[in-house]
Amino acid sequence: xSGEVLIHTETSNDVAVAARDLVKWFGRLKVxxxxxxxxxxxxxxxxxxxxxxxxxxxxxxxxxxxRLEGGEMEVLGRPVSRVREIVxxxxxxxxxxxxxxxxxLQENMEFYAGLYGIKGARRRARIDELLDMVDLEDHxxxxxxxxxxxxxxxxxxxxxxxxxxxxxxxxxxxVGIDPRLRKTFWEYFKSLTEGGxxxxxxxxxxxxxxxxxxxxxxxxxxxxxxxSPEEIKRLAGLRPSLRLWVDDSRATADLLVSxxxxxxxxxxxxxxxxxxxxKAGTVLDLAQPRDLxxxxxxxxxxxxxxxDDGRPR
Amino acid sequence: MRPTFEGxxxxxxxxxxxxxxxxxxLKRDRRTVGLITFAPIFLMVLFGYALSxxxxxxxxxLVDEGGQEGLRGHLEGVDDFEILHLGSASDxxxxxxxxxxxxxxxxxxxxxxxxxxGSSPQIAASLMDQVRIGLxxxxxxxxxxxxxxxxxxxxxxxxxxxxxxxxxxxFIVSAVSFLRERTQGSLEKFVxxxxxxxxxxLGYLLGFSVFTVIQSVTTMAVxxxxxxxxxxxxxxxxxAVVLLxxxxxxxxxxxxxxxxxxxxxxxxxxxxxILPQVVLTGVWWPIQSIPESIRPVSSILPLTYSSEALRxxxxxxxxxxxxxPDIFALSLFLLIGFVAATLALRREVG
Numbered sequence: 001x002s003g004e005v006l007i008h009t010e011t012s013n014d015v016a017v018a019a020r021d022l023v024k025w026f027g028r029l030k031v032x033x034x035x036x037x038x039x040x041x042x043x044x045x046x047x048x049x050x051x052x053x054x055x056x057x058x059x060x061x062x063x064x065x066x067r068l069e070g071g072e073m074e075v076l077g078r079p080v081s082r083v084r085e086i087v088x089x090x091x092x093x094x095x096x097x098x099x100x101x102x103x104x105l106q107e108n109m110e111f112y113a114g115l116y117g118i119k120g121a122r123r124r125a126r127i128d129e130l131l132d133m134v135d136l137e138d139h140x141x142x143x144x145x146x147x148x149x150x151x152x153x154x155x156x157x158x159x160x161x162x163x164x165x166x167x168x169x170x171x172x173x174x175v176g177i178d179p180r181l182r183k184t185f186w187e188y189f190k191s192l193t194e195g196g197x198x199x200x201x202x203x204x205x206x207x208x209x210x211x212x213x214x215x216x217x218x219x220x221x222x223x224x225x226x227x228s229p230e231e232i233k234r235l236a237g238l239r240p241s242l243r244l245w246v247d248d249s250r251a252t253a254d255l256l257v258s259x260x261x262x263x264x265x266x267x268x269x270x271x272x273x274x275x276x277x278x279k280a281g282t283v284l285d286l287a288q289p290r291d292l293x294x295x296x297x298x299x300x301x302x303x304x305x306x307x308d309d310g311r312p313r
Numbered sequence: 314m315r316p317t318f319e320g321x322x323x324x325x326x327x328x329x330x331x332x333x334x335x336x337x338x339l340k341r342d343r344r345t346v347g348l349i350t351f352a353p354i355f356l357m358v359l360f361g362y363a364l365s366x367x368x369x370x371x372x373x374x375l376v377d378e379g380g381q382e383g384l385r386g387h388l389e390g391v392d393d394f395e396i397l398h399l400g401s402a403s404d405x406x407x408x409x410x411x412x413x414x415x416x417x418x419x420x421x422x423x424x425x426x427x428x429x430x431g432s433s434p435q436i437a438a439s440l441m442d443q444v445r446i447g448l449x450x451x452x453x454x455x456x457x458x459x460x461x462x463x464x465x466x467x468x469x470x471x472x473x474x475x476x477x478x479x480x481x482x483x484f485i486v487s488a489v490s491f492l493r494e495r496t497q498g499s500l501e502k503f504v505x506x507x508x509x510x511x512x513x514x515l516g517y518l519l520g521f522s523v524f525t526v527i528q529s530v531t532t533m534a535v536x537x538x539x540x541x542x543x544x545x546x547x548x549x550x551x552x553a554v555v556l557l558x559x560x561x562x563x564x565x566x567x568x569x570x571x572x573x574x575x576x577x578x579x580x581x582x583x584x585x586x587i588l589p590q591v592v593l594t595g596v597w598w599p600i601q602s603i604p605e606s607i608r609p610v611s612s613i614l615p616l617t618y619s620s621e622a623l624r625x626x627x628x629x630x631x632x633x634x635x636x637x638p639d640i641f642a643l644s645l646f647l648l649i650g651f652v653a654a655t656l657a658l659r660r661e662v663g
Binding site: 169 | 502506
């Protein structure tokens with residue numbers, strides 16, 4: 001790695017993680033293949049991608065768990081080689097069951113509080129607040145080993161939030177958590193980012209990715225596409241469309257095409273693709289449909305399309 | 314980073330957090346607590362009864378420096394004698410002092426030295442008789458009386474077994490604990506927390522020491538009060554030796570846990586790490602009776618030093634100053650084990 005400064009100090013306050021050309025080999029497998037990624041502060045950034053695309057490896061590299069073979073990275077303004085200096089500002093939730101099954105919920109949290117030097121009244125208040133947030137207040141004297149999968153996951157999250165981290169790294173945090181509680185989590189994440197914290201999350205759940213400000217799509221150790229969920233859909237070649245039922249589909253189709261719209265005929269229905277919803281009015285004026293339906297592409301479709309092709313369209 | 318007061322205080326807080334966690338976990342694991350506290354007592358009782366008989370036969374050390382083949386042949390032919398071939402007169406003297414031999418004979422060209430344990434005159438007399446019979450021609454004998462003990466076998470073995478028992482249980486429990494940290498992923502989380510690896514190992518040492526103290530005190534009490542093994546020296550000194558050995562066992566367990574993937578594989582360390590110490594460290598029979606060629610192995614096993622130190626303190630009333638070489642050796646094991654365990658934790662991730 002060269003000693004070149006990656007980001008100028010004036011801008012590094014706005015960036016939580018900046019990585020350039022990261023390379024990591026596991027034996028003969030190149031898990032990170034020139035990954036470059038910028039994660040702005042105060043955002044929720046979601047990493048999507050097929051299994052083995054390097055998402056977890058990237059997160060582990062951020063906390064210094066693996067040694068990179070190439071590239072450079074800054075985390076909260078520090079080069080990654082000095083990440084231990086700021087490790088107390090990071091909260092890292094692994095996919096492992098990293099809690100102690102033979103300790104109670106309270107004891108597990110007290111242990112993590114101890115690691116971060118949180119004690120006394122602040123510790124009590126923090127534990128109460130977090131157990132309440134993850135809805136485990138009534139179970140604090142139970143052994144962690146007796147919890148269900150989802151409860152365990154909630155406790156894991158509570159433990160890594162104990163020290164109020166500036167950068168949260170969440171590797172598939174909502175696996176096994178019911179939708180109601182997931183909503184609570186996301187509201188909490190939102191409040192954290194509003195307070196200036198950065199949340200980097202990997203997930204397979206598209207509805208969660210939709211909630212993120214930025215979605216990065218990883219494949220084979222690289223960032224293939226990045227942007228807001230809307231931008232990702234566009235990158236995948238997906239546009240919203242209007243499905244119209246008209247009397248003379250042939251003539252209407254010709255008219256719309258002549259005005260520059262992409263149209264697909266499907267029996268007596270037409271699918272008209274829109275670059276933006278602003279054009280919807282024009283389409284309706286031209287076609288005068290009997291009935292209509294707005295079809296919005298999902299991130300899932302975009303993701304599937306990107307996975308199929310390997311390259312965004 | 315330069316160490317600051319805050320930094321040191323933070324480190325101490327993290328060490329205490331780990332120690333408290335280890336104590337809480339062990340306390341809840343009733344079976345392991347039982348194993349740590351009662352199994353040693355059970356073992357000591359077992360050994361105690363098995364070994365409480367008077368030593369059979371007359372233990373005779375033989376140092377052959379040439380000549381006197383006739384006498385040697387005669388002594389080896391006496392049924393009552395259990396002969397131990399030794400390398401030097403000073404070894405022989407030491408073993409008589411410790412009560413492990415009733416006497417010793419040094420054979421030199423033109424000279425025979427007879428060392429006798431003055432505490433058992435009957436045995437001394439029968440030894441002298443046999444020497445006189447065995448001599449081909451009369452010659453002056455260099456006769457020395459050495460103050461020894463009239464010991465039961467348990468007296469001699471007890472102090473060393475105390476060390477063995479503590480080492481065994483601490484090593485196994487430590488290896489399994491560290492293995493779990495790794496397999497359940499908490500180690501990975503520590504790397505991403507302010508807890509450093511040395512702090513983690515120190516926290517374990519602190520937490521475990523509570524149980525090692527309980528274990529040592531109960532086992533020692535059984536050895537001394539039930540089996541009447543003497544405690545000539547200070548119990549605190551003996552306890553210090555056992556604690557030091559326990560600490561060395563803990564860091565060795567932490568280090569060796571890196572070579573196991575499952576708890577089943579930890580059990581496989583017993584023949585590898587524990588058995589050589591049972592055989593080669595002078596717990597059951599004097600180290601001087603082990604062939605010279607494998608004795609260097611004994612010198613790299615911690616139990617060699619704890620056995621020596623505990624015997625010296627309990628049987629001969631040695632002060633802490635007199636066992637300093639052993640304390641030093643055990644501290645060295647602790648230090649090397651600590652560094653190795655810490656480095657191995659580092660190597661593990663990534």
